[in-house]
């Protein structure tokens with residue numbers, strides 16, 4: 001059997017080049033349009049024009065591993081085979097997973113102040129958990145706010161669409177560089193220092209790890225099921241990848257999953273005021289559910305409705 005061009009070529013790291021001619025694989029505008037359509041349909045992600053090189057370099061790995069020559073072949077195979085593992089790899093390749101411990105730090109004192117005033121045990125959902133830094137920061141905050149014994153009853157559900165980042169999150173191992181900005185107290189209380197083969201690494205302590213449950217969940221899947229309600233939902237730096245109609249759909253799913261008076265934490269450049277009436281802005285990128293314990297909406301719930309339909313129709317890409 002004749003080897004394909006990809007099989008004959010020696011392995012090398014992804015080229016990120018601007019000219020199409022210098023690329024290893026044929027990648028046309030039609031291919032990119034198809035990728036955009038498929039990732040929007042499967043994960044809600046809107047890829048803008050300037051993500052073209054990124055899509056090329058990330059998916060070129062898939063072509064190499066499947067021994068294919070062109071993006072068209074790959075996309076045909078993806079759609080024809082309907083293989084869940086290839087769809088998972090396709091999605092994993094196109095997500096952006098940047099995160100950090102105690103990122104957007106102003107949210108954590110708000111959470112720490114909020115949870116002791118709630119009926120116990122509290123539960124928090126971290127809905128775009130990436131490699132785990134965010135759900136572990138939430139768990140650490142719960143321990144600081146509720147004490148070791150109070151926090152033992154608490155729980156953090158950490159979900160993400162990307163199975164690769166979830167595997168890293170579950171391991172709870174990080175480079176020391178990723179935690180060096182934390183206070184010595186936090187470092188000592190929440191991390192174990194790696195030795196020998198793990199020198200230069202830290203591991204999240206089992207007491208922190210025990211509060212967090214990891215699961216794969218696609219926020220844009222209309223059928224996802226969660227059994228419990230949450231006191232707080234973290235949905236940070238993921239909505240920026242969704243267009244406005246998708247954001248509205250995601251937020252509509254959050255509403256019944258939130259306990260009365262629950263808080264929704266958004267990323268620094270995310271504004272839900274004009275996307276939903278179910279949450280009102282309470283502070284810097286922190287929203288509160290506008291439904292009380294009886295299920296009635298609080299009076300401020302009507303804000304922003306006129307603009308909402310305009311924005312929902314406009315759509316955005318990142």
Ligand SMILES: C[S@@+](CC[C@H](N)C(=O)[O-])C[C@H]1O[C@@H](n2cnc3c(N)ncnc32)[C@H](O)[C@@H]1O
Nearest residue numbers: 043095098099128130161162218219236237238
């Ligand atoms: C930029 S990271 C943000 C991580 C963390 N929330 C933070 O703010 O540091 C965005 C995460 O959203 C996840 N994501 C993208 N689309 C998703 C979807 N449809 N459902 C669930 N997670 C998604 C990505 O896999 C990625 O890990």
